[in-house]
Amino acid sequence: MYDELQEIAISSGITLFGVGYIDDLRPHFDALPLEQTEGLSYGISIGVRLSDPVLDGIKTGPTHHYLHHYRMVNMLLDQTALRLSLAIQGRGYNAMPIPASQIIDWQRQIAHLSHKMIALRAGMGWIGRNNLLVHPEYGSRIRLATILTDMPLRVDEPLNDGSCGDCRLCIEACPVSAIKETHKEWDKEACLERLRSYTKTHNIGQYICGLCVKVCRPKGLKG
Numbered sequence: 001m002y003d004e005l006q007e008i009a010i011s012s013g014i015t016l017f018g019v020g021y022i023d024d025l026r027p028h029f030d031a032l033p034l035e036q037t038e039g040l041s042y043g044i045s046i047g048v049r050l051s052d053p054v055l056d057g058i059k060t061g062p063t064h065h066y067l068h069h070y071r072m073v074n075m076l077l078d079q080t081a082l083r084l085s086l087a088i089q090g091r092g093y094n095a096m097p098i099p100a101s102q103i104i105d106w107q108r109q110i111a112h113l114s115h116k117m118i119a120l121r122a123g124m125g126w127i128g129r130n131n132l133l134v135h136p137e138y139g140s141r142i143r144l145a146t147i148l149t150d151m152p153l154r155v156d157e158p159l160n161d162g163s164c165g166d167c168r169l170c171i172e173a174c175p176v177s178a179i180k181e182t183h184k185e186w187d188k189e190a191c192l193e194r195l196r197s198y199t200k201t202h203n204i205g206q207y208i209c210g211l212c213v214k215v216c217r218p219k220g221l222k223g
């Protein structure tokens with residue numbers, strides 16, 4: 001079924017598709033009770049590449065163009081996650097589509113689970129200094145969603161050689177110095193505070209920024 005599901009995803013417009021065995025991650029899902037994910041040991045990660053010209057329009061913070069694009073990409077991810085879930089259910093297995101961007105706890109900015117951790121297992125990239133998934137070709141210029149399932153699937157190998165190397169562009173780009181040498185030092189509070197302020201200063205009704213996403217494109221840097 002791996003190939004069939006991948007074909008559904010790609011024909012829906014999805015850029016990236018991967019599968020990881022994630023049973024050990026289930027106890028760490030922030031807003032999903034363990035009993036609700038019982039048996040859902042496989043995580044399908046799907047990713048959509050963001051538009052380079054839209055991101056390039058970001059200069060001092062989020063633009064309305066980026067906000068719209070962000071929402072449309074999330075919608076495509078959610079629709080494709082539903083399509084994949086229905087295909088899995090049609091084969092007699094369980095599937096749980098996880099929204100691309102749905103905050104359960106606004107104060108702490110917590111979602112059902114971390115899409116990037118599933119994508120990491122599915123071999124789609126590494127965790128960069130900006131604390132986002134970095135794809136070897138598209139950098140952090142992607143958005144992700146997840147489908148959890150009990151359908152036994154072939155799994156992808158996590159990337160072993162992915163790293164930011166000597167790149168530090170996101171450290172330079174962050175206006176509040178939230179990004180440090182390692183992703184474990186990323187200052188969530190400083191970042192959230194800036195995102196909160198953008199909702200007022202840039203009149204954006206969503207917690208987005210785009211600055212550290214925009215600068216992260218490893219392949220482009222090498223070229």
Ligand code: SF4
Nearest residue numbers: 174191194209211212
């Ligand atoms: S989203 Fe913006 S404020 Fe947050 S870490 Fe990235 S550049 Fe800094």
Ligand code: SF4
Nearest residue numbers: 128129164167170216
């Ligand atoms: S901009 Fe450079 S340092 Fe920052 S996450 Fe991307 S590759 Fe890593």
